[in-house]
Every structure is written in C-alpha cells, then in structure tokens.
Amino acid sequence: MADVLVTTDWVAQHANDPGIRVVEVDVDTTAYDQGHVPGAAGWNWTTELCDTLTRDIIPLKKLEELLGKSGIDNKTTIILYGDNNNWFASWAFWQLKMYGHEDVRMMDGGRKKWLAEGRDLTTDKPTLAAKTYKASGPDLSLRAFLPEVQQASAGKKAALVDVRSPAEFTGEILAPPGLPETCQRGGHIPGAKSIPWGKNCNEDGTFKSADELKALYGGQGVGGDAPVIAYCRIGERSSITWFVLKYLLGFKNVKNYDGSWTEWGNLVGAPVEKP
Amino acid sequence: MKAEGYERRRLELAGWPIEVETHKLGDVYYCTINNVDPGARFARAEAPTREEAERQALAKAERYLAQTKRHPIS
Numbered sequence: 001m002a003d004v005l006v007t008t009d010w011v012a013q014h015a016n017d018p019g020i021r022v023v024e025v026d027v028d029t030t031a032y033d034q035g036h037v038p039g040a041a042g043w044n045w046t047t048e049l050c051d052t053l054t055r056d057i058i059p060l061k062k063l064e065e066l067l068g069k070s071g072i073d074n075k076t077t078i079i080l081y082g083d084n085n086n087w088f089a090s091w092a093f094w095q096l097k098m099y100g101h102e103d104v105r106m107m108d109g110g111r112k113k114w115l116a117e118g119r120d121l122t123t124d125k126p127t128l129a130a131k132t133y134k135a136s137g138p139d140l141s142l143r144a145f146l147p148e149v150q151q152a153s154a155g156k157k158a159a160l161v162d163v164r165s166p167a168e169f170t171g172e173i174l175a176p177p178g179l180p181e182t183c184q185r186g187g188h189i190p191g192a193k194s195i196p197w198g199k200n201c202n203e204d205g206t207f208k209s210a211d212e213l214k215a216l217y218g219g220q221g222v223g224g225d226a227p228v229i230a231y232c233r234i235g236e237r238s239s240i241t242w243f244v245l246k247y248l249l250g251f252k253n254v255k256n257y258d259g260s261w262t263e264w265g266n267l268v269g270a271p272v273e274k275p
Numbered sequence: 276m277k278a279e280g281y282e283r284r285r286l287e288l289a290g291w292p293i294e295v296e297t298h299k300l301g302d303v304y305y306c307t308i309n310n311v312d313p314g315a316r317f318a319r320a321e322a323p324t325r326e327e328a329e330r331q332a333l334a335k336a337e338r339y340l341a342q343t344k345r346h347p348i349s
Binding site: 027028030034035083084085087112114115116118119120121122123164165166167168170171172173174175176177178179180181186187196197198237274275 | 281343
C-alpha cells in the first residue's frame with residue numbers, strides 16, 4: 001500500500017497515538033456529528049476549507065488557525081477520511097500539500113468502509129490541545145488556473161482529464177442528479193478525456209491497485225510523461241484524481257483545476273465540446 | 276458505539292439510478308441517498324426506524340431528482 005494510505009484497521013489501532021491527528025471532512029457537513037472515528041476532529045469544507053468571501057482556497061492564516069486549534073503542528077501525521085469515497089478528504093489533502101504539510105495520509109475506503117465494518121463511532125467532540133502551526137506556500141504548482149487550462153486546451157500541451165460522470169461530460173446534465181445546476185452550458189473543455197473519478201475506486205470505497213490505475217489512465221493516453229490537469233464541477237472530485245495520479249501513480253506534474261466546470265461552463269466566449 | 280445494520284442497495288427513482296445507504300447509530304437510523312453516477316450524497320433523513328428514515332430520505336430525493344433536467348447534447 002502506498003505510504004499515503006492507511007487502512008481502517010490501522011486507524012482503529014493508532015487514531016489516538018501521540019503525533020497522529022485523524023480528521024473527518026465530508027460532503028455532507030452533518031455526517032461528523034452523526035458519529036465519527038473516536039478522537040477525530042471534523043472540518044467543514046463550506047466554511048473552514050475555503051475563503052468564504054472570495055472563491056478561493058483557504059487563506060494561509062486561516063489554515064494555520066484551523067490546524068492549530070485541531071491540535072496539529074508541523075510534525076503531526078494527519079489522517080484524513082470522509083464520505084463519498086473521500087471526496088472532500090482529498091480536497092483537504094490537496095490544500096494541505098499546497099501549504100506544505102509533510103505527512104498527510106488518507107484512510108483508504110473512507111467513512112463508507114468504516115461504517116460498513118461496524119467500527120467504533122462517537123458523537124463526542126475531542127478536546128484538543130491547541131498547537132502552533134506555521135504554513136508555507138501556497139505551492140501553486142499543484143493548482144491550475146483558467147489561463148493555463150485555456151492554453152492546455154488550445155495547445156494540447158497538457159492532458160486535460162474530466163472526472164465528472166459521462167452524462168455531465170456530454171452535457172446531458174449540468175450537475176450530478178439531485179443537485180442544483182451551477183452552469184450555463186453543458187459539455188466539456190475541448191480536448192479533455194473523460195475518466196470519471198469513480199473508476200479510481202473499488203466497490204468498498206478503497207482505491208484500486210497501482211497496476212489497475214496505471215492501466216486505466218494509460219489506456220486513455222495519460223501516462224505521466226506530459227503535464228496533467230484534472231477538473232470536475234467545483235474541484236473536489238478532481239482532487240481525488242489529482243491524489244491518485246500524483247501520489248498513487250507518482251506522476252510529477254499534476255494540477256487540480258478547482259475553477260472546474262462552474263468556471264468554464266459559465267465563461268462568456270469559452271469554447272465547449274459536445275458530446 | 277458502533278454502526279449497526281449497515282445496508283446499501285441500488286434502485287431507480289424518478290428515472291435515475293440511486294443508492295440507498297442506511298445504518299443505525301444508538302437509537303437512530305440514518306439514511307442517505309446517493310446518485311450512482313457520480314456517487315454524490317444528495318438527500319438524507321434520520322428516524323427511529325429504518326423504514327421511516329428511508330421513506331423520508333427517498334421522498335426528499337424524489338423531489339430533488341425531479342429538478343434534474345436532461346439537455347440535448349448536440
């Protein structure tokens with residue numbers, strides 16, 4: 001298993017060890033309060049992992065405060081997990097790496113596997129001794145902005161990977177079924193390849209093996225020689241693919257385009273490819 | 276405490292494939308509804324019985340799914 005992944009068994013044994021902090025980050029921000037891994041902190045992606053005034057990642061000072069109050073210092077091993085196969089846990093992982101945290105890992109299978117295995121849960125929030133955290137960065141080599149994506153699309157200099165569902169890729173739907181439409185146009189960025197994020201995972205929520213993942217991406221011509229930019233609708237599903245490509249397959253140049261389809265699909269004059 | 280009676284099943288609702296996930300924690304049943312593709316949780320409910328939690332969650336899910344439009348792709 002890659003050293004950025006830990007099993008549910010490992011977490012059950014080590015969640016409260018000194019130097020370890022388990023953190024739950026869910027799409028459904030009420031899930032943590034329903035029951036979480038004993039000792040785990042909970043972060044709300046809608047208020048705590050972003051800039052709430054500007055559409056942006058969490059500002060450096062806010063990240064330092066969040067980590068500090070979560071009992072995390074620069075040497076802490078952070079174990080992330082969450083619902084929906086670690087969608088927003090990956091989003092947190094991506095941001096922590098941008099701000100230079102050394103040791104971040106993901107609980108393979110996330111909340112889904114923990115629940116399915118009938119493991120211990122608590123609704124008690126842990127009392128965490130505050131620590132001082134000093135962030136660096138952000139390292140923007142991990143993040144793609146619109147101009148770079150436009151150049152990649154026009155010049156084919158980077159592989160664009162659209163991780164949304166096939167129906168979103170073709171423009172048949174503008175958002176995942178049951179969720180609000182957040183764009184004016186459906187379709188995909190010209191030149192993008194459709195490799196839905198779910199193909200990274202097994203039925204139990206764990207990540208597929210490196211060999212399976214290599215075959216998945218290699219089969220679509222994404223081999224790691226050229227830069228890769230992953231995108232979805234708001235940047236969280238593409239964080240999973242970013243994580244897979246960078247940390248499970250070891251690609252050197254992988255960026256997450258968090259502007260994603262909510263930016264591109266609303267942009268005046270942006271070319272859109274269908275289906 | 277531990278999650279008990281975790282169950283996951285797939286069915287079709289309002290023309291969309293969905294996944295129903297239910298478990299019990301303490302005295303409460305929690306039900307969440309995910310769309311199968313992409314796999315996002317979009318409705319949930321909690322109640323004293325499995326049946327009631329699922330009924331409420333499915334009712335919400337059906338309302339939300341009714342607002343999802345299929346667009347022409349050409």
